[in-house]
Amino acid sequence: MEREFEAVYAANAQMVYWTAYGITRSGATAADIAQTTFLKVCEHWSTLKRLNAPQQRSYIYKTCRGLSLNRLKRDKREGADLSVLESADGLSPMEELFEERELVRLVREKLNALPELYRTPLLLHYYAELSTKEAARALGIPEGTYRSRLSRARTLLKQALEAEVNRYA
DSSP, X not given: OHHHHHHHHHHHHHHHHHHHHHHHOOHHXXXXXXXXXXXXXXXXXXXXXXXXXXXXXXXXHHHHHHHHHHHHHHHHHTTOOOSOOOOOSSOOSOHHHXXXXXXXXXXXXXXXXXXXHHHHHHIIIIISOOOXXXXXXXXXXXXXXXXXXXXXXXXXXXXXXXXXXXXXX
């Protein structure tokens, strides 16, 4: 089981983390959810090993998404401030590094500001590196709908970034 689990983990860890991050907008929380997701995978290993790779990926995605949404609801109920994004550790005094980090922060901020309907396809495509077919299956929507949302998400993100750049021009 150990080698099989390692293979499943390697194939899905990035997708799980970025799915959780996209929903909770917190790196620490996403890491906790990723760990919990793979504990659930171990608990349900007998079910999971009967599925093919795309079905496993969908099962793991749905588990992660459910855990993330539950955590988000719990944090809101407990009054946690989820509007604050994590800041980068120890900025370097070098101007180039600062500008790069500022750009990453800006993209992350604009991405997080998108409605979940559009944010999720971007995260699944660019961070989790799911194919169109895998992402559509994981979301339970037709491939055409997924492609449409992904295209719209790119446009919205581009517009938001251009508006920010134009603000300083």
